[in-house]
Amino acid sequence: MGRAEVSLPGGCAIGSRPVDIHLKGLEAMGAKIEIEHGNVLATCDKLVGADIYLNFPSVGATENLMMAGCLAEGTTRIYNVAREPEIEDLANFLIKMGAKITGAGTDVITIEGVSSLKQPVHYSVMPDRIEAGTFMIAAAMTRGNVTLQKAPVAAMDALIAKMREANVLITVIDHETLNVQGRYPILATQVRTLPHPGFPTDMQAQFAAMMAIADGVSTITETVFENRFMYVDELQRMGSNIRAEGKTATIVGQPRLSGAPVQGTDLRAAAALVLAGLVAEGETSVSNLFYLDRGYEAFEQRLAALGARICRVSVKAEKQEPVLAANA
Numbered sequence: 390m391g392r393a394e395v396s397l398p399g400g401c402a403i404g405s406r407p408v409d410i411h412l413k414g415l416e417a418m419g420a421k422i423e424i425e426h427g428n429v430l431a432t433c434d435k436l437v438g439a440d441i442y443l444n445f446p447s448v449g450a451t452e453n454l455m456m457a458g459c460l461a462e463g464t465t466r467i468y469n470v471a472r473e474p475e476i477e478d479l480a481n482f483l484i485k486m487g488a489k490i491t492g493a494g495t496d497v498i499t500i501e502g503v504s505s506l507k508q509p510v511h512y513s514v515m516p517d518r519i520e521a522g523t524f525m526i527a528a529a530m531t532r533g534n535v536t537l538q539k540a541p542v543a544a545m546d547a548l549i550a551k552m553r554e555a556n557v558l559i560t561v562i563d564h565e566t567l568n569v570q571g572r573y574p575i576l577a578t579q580v581r582t583l584p585h586p587g588f589p590t591d592m593q594a595q596f597a598a599m600m601a602i603a604d605g606v607s608t609i610t611e612t613v614f615e616n617r618f619m620y621v622d623e624l625q626r627m628g629s630n631i632r633a634e635g636k637t638a639t640i641v642g643q644p645r646l647s648g649a650p651v652q653g654t655d656l657r658a659a660a661a662l663v664l665a666g667l668v669a670e671g672e673t674s675v676s677n678l679f680y681l682d683r684g685y686e687a688f689e690q691r692l693a694a695l696g697a698r699i700c701r702v703s704v705k706a707e708k709q710e711p712v713l714a715a716n717a
Contacts, residue, residue: 441467446470452475456483458500459506464499470497472586518544523592529571530602531667535569540567542563551588555603577606578600600642601631606641623652650676
């Protein structure tokens with residue numbers, strides 16, 4: 390339509406998530422960008438293909454600029470792009486609609502603009518690898534025996550490797566099925582988050598919950614977002630011996646955790662606290678579930694189906710905020 394206006398984005402406060410990478414890319418393609426009173430106003434006569442270099446391999450910026458290039462006039466090349474599996478998945482979907490995209494999954498994506506994309510198409514979006522990983526860690530922490538079906542096994546190599554290093558038995562059955570068996574003891578492991586194909590930052594908090602009951606001293610170094618250790622105080626309330634300094638959290642594994650009322654500080658932190666509650670002695674209540682619900686569908690119901698003693702309850706308070714109550 391030649392004009393778009395949207396408020397500046399929000400989301401989990403896990404660190405600096407500047408939108409300038411997105412906007413600079415659109416400006417390189419001919420858009421005029423203005424920011425007024427917290428809103429982004431973008432106008433253009435037409436988008437034109439351009440060579441764009443991303444200062445950071447942002448998943449969202451890669452996706453947005455790849456989509457923009459599909460209908461831009463000419464050729465767009467995006468350098469230093471994100472290589473997450475979801476990028477390839479989106480590219481495959483766009484290609485099915487008639488887009489001309491090459492290089493998805495590599496450092497450089499090239500898009501030849503087309504006049505239009507065909508509709509409708511039928512496409513199955515890849516399963517959520519972070520959700521799958523969260524259930525894998527839940528099984529490991531509770532010494533469970535869980536088979537995940539329709540899991541994106543190939544997209545979870547880094548997590549699988551680290552969990553095996555921690556003495557978790559993982560059996561890959563086929564490209565979309567794996568079995569997880571928790572064993573005693575869970576072993577302390579060193580983790581460093583990185584853009585894909587490295588260890589995913591979105592699994593960092595859940596892995597820390599597992600290391601809280603591991604045998605030995607673990608370190609987790611966060612290199613993607615600078616404010617991703619807000620859950621540390623909450624895990625300490627549950628008796629974990631964890632401290633964060635700068636980009637690194639050091640965790641001295643404890644034989645047991647204690648149930649406590651805790652608050653989710655972001656999406657993955659909320660999930661990590663639920664996992665900790667599954668193995669803590671006594672009852673754990675997790676509030677701020679609006680974070681959790683952004684990334685997990687019927688989380689407590691699916692855990693309960695696996696045998697967890699967990700339910701969602703309404704608490705009489707000013708905000709009527711529901712909480713999850715979990716018992717070891």
